Amino acid sequence: MVPAHNARILALLVLASTALSQDIVFGQSTVLNNSNFFVGEALAIGIKAAFLDANLKGGVLGKNLELYTLDDSNEPAKTINNTLQFVSNSSVFAIIGYTGTSGIQGSLPHVLKTDYPLLGPFSGSLSLRVPFNKQIINLRPSYSGLLF
Numbered sequence: 163m164v165p166a167h168n169a170r171i172l173a174l175l176v177l178a179s180t181a182l183s184q185d186i187v188f189g190q191s192t193v194l195n196n197s198n199f200f201v202g203e204a205l206a207i208g209i210k211a212a213f214l215d216a217n218l219k220g221g222v223l224g225k226n227l228e229l230y231t232l233d234d235s236n237e238p239a240k241t242i243n244n245t246l247q248f249v250s251n252s253s254v255f256a257i258i259g260y261t262g263t264s265g266i267q268g269s270l271p272h273v274l275k276t277d278y279p280l281l282g283p284f285s286g287s288l289s290l291r292v293p294f295n296k297q298i299i300n301l302r303p304s305y306s307g308l309l310f
Contacts, residue, residue, distance in 0.1 A: 185226040188213075188258040188281070189248030191265065193236035198261075205259045205284060206231045230254070234265055241265030242272065249276050256281055263287045273297065 190209065192202030206229065213227040221227060232247070234240035241262065248254045249272055257273055258281040260266045266283045270290075273280050280298045283290055286305035290298055 184253065185228050186222060187228045187230060187254050188256050189244070189251070189254045190229055190231040190257070190259045191234045191241045191244035191248075191269070192231060192259060192261045192284075194231070194233040196235055198236055201284065202233075202236075202261050205261060209259050229258070234262070236262045236265065238262070238265040238268040242268045245269035245272050249273065249278055254278070258282055259284065261285070263289075266290065270298075 188209070190206060192205055193199055194202050194206075209229050213229055216222065217226045230248075232244040234244055241260065242265070245257065248257055256279045257269075260269065260280070261284040263285040266280075266285050267287070267289055270280070274295065274297060278297070282299065282301040284302065286302060286308060288304055288306075290300060291304055
């Protein structure tokens with residue numbers, strides 16, 4: 163059985179891929195060069211591995227999944243700048259795997275002005291959960307959810 167959050171992501175991909183003639187591109191802004199680099203690097207590697215697996219199996223309706231990753235050094239201003247690059251690029255389908263609560267929160271108004279989904283932000287902040295927003299698909303529990 164496919165968990166509900168995975169089913170939502172799959173549905174988004176299938177719907178989007180029918181409208182796209184090229185590969186399905188995801189944008190990621192994450193920390194790659196300071197003391198927390200291992201978090202961003204691990205997320206990027208994991209996403210790329212999942213995409214490679216899907217692509218080797220034929221992709222999504224024959225379209226390959228691609229990840230464009232930009233370093234934000236865990237600085238909110240850089241995260242916002244990277245987000246503006248992604249949402250202004252018509253080849254980017256979704257935002258995925260962002261790290262750092264401050265950067266995610268700073269980028270959120272720019273994402274929410276668009277139809278871009280924000281998939282799997284690496285933050286347990288309640289601000290990404292309440293109030294509910296259909297554009298944000300959380301894959302990890304909230305900070306309080308980690309306690310139970």
